[in-house]
Amino acid sequence: MSSAIVLFAHGARDPEWAQPFEKMRGRIQERLPDTPVVLAFLELMEPTLSDAVSRLDEQGTRHVTLIPMFLARGAHLKQDLPRLIGHIQAEHPALTLHLSPAIGEVETILQQLSDWICGEHQAHQ
Amino acid sequence: MSSAIVLFAHGARDPEWAQPFEKMRGRIQERLPDTPVVLAFLELMEPTLSDAVSRLDEQGTRHVTLIPMFLARGAHLKQDLPRLIGHIQAEHPALTLHLSPAIGEVETILQQLSDWICGEHQAHQ
Structure with a gap:
């Protein structure tokens, strides 16, 4: 089965x-x-x-792994994203979608972040 | 020297x-x-x-490691945060402050995130 990854981020005015x-x-x-x-x-x-x-579907993608590039779950992930996913599944009924947790809910990332923060503090205090 | 860590996050309406x-x-x-x-x-x-x-200063903190809990640098980190730091340094001239990069600018975190995303995709496709 042809599958794809979508990194879903908030967006900002600053292109950088x-x-x-x-x-x-x-x-x-x-x-x-x-x-x-x-x-x-x-x-x-x-x-x-x-x-x-839609572009992925046109290219033959049948499964999408959807990664929310958000540190935590607030209204964007609890309300906006489910609404968007509802529309997408109605428009692309053959497509399956796996929604991953927010970054800050992932144990290995929390661990790496804690390590880095402790290191930053020890290097600069 | 007494030092502290501040995790500086965006904030949201949802307490969770x-x-x-x-x-x-x-x-x-x-x-x-x-x-x-x-x-x-x-x-x-x-x-x-x-x-x-201010609370840390009252408690005797002389150095703060300031960690922006943001994935990327947009107006919040380029404009809002420098303005806040300017005010803080004017109010607390004895305090030194080390500002860390955004999370998405840290090589080890990027690596861990990439590993996790590849794993998520392989587990669920």
């Missing part, structure tokens, strides 16, 4: 804001050269999640 | 949004029991960065 997400996209794409890896944004940047998924 | 940051604060506090580790927010949650730093 997207750089870490572009960098991550490129890094994942290198590791999974046969899997489309794309960015999508909630607001202020393009493409929207709906546009990104 | 703060949970990953509370969890990280607790985890770092456990590892550094003699170092005050506190949360502060840009908006919608309390305390503000200014209030958090």
Whole structure:
């Protein structure tokens, strides 16, 4: 089955804001050269999640792993994203979608962040 | 010199949004029991960065490691935060402050995020 990864980020007015997400996209794409890896944004940047998924569907994608590039779950992940996913599933009924947790809910990331923060403090105090 | 860590996050209307940051604060506090580790927010949650730093100053803190809990640098980190830091340094001239990069600019975090995303995709496709 043809599958893809969508990194879904908030978006911002400043184009430089997207750089870490572009960098991550490129890094994942290198590791999974046969899997489309794309960015999508909630607001202020393009493409929207709906546009990104439509493009993937046209290219034959049948499964999407949707990674919310958010540290924590607030209204964007609890209300906006489920609404968007509802529209997408209505428009692309053949597509399956796995929604991952927010970054700050992932144990290995929390651990790495804690390590880094302790290191930052010890290096600079 | 007495030093502290401030985790500076955006803030949200939903109180549950703060949970990953509370969890990280607790985890770092456990590892550094003699170092005050506190949360502060840009908006919608309390305390503000200014209030958090004032409290630390009253408690005798002389150095703050300031960790922006943001994935990327947009207007919040390029404009809002420097303005807040300017006010804080004017009010607390004896305090030194080290400002860390955004989370998405840290190589080890990017690596961990990429590993996790590849794993999520492979587990669920």
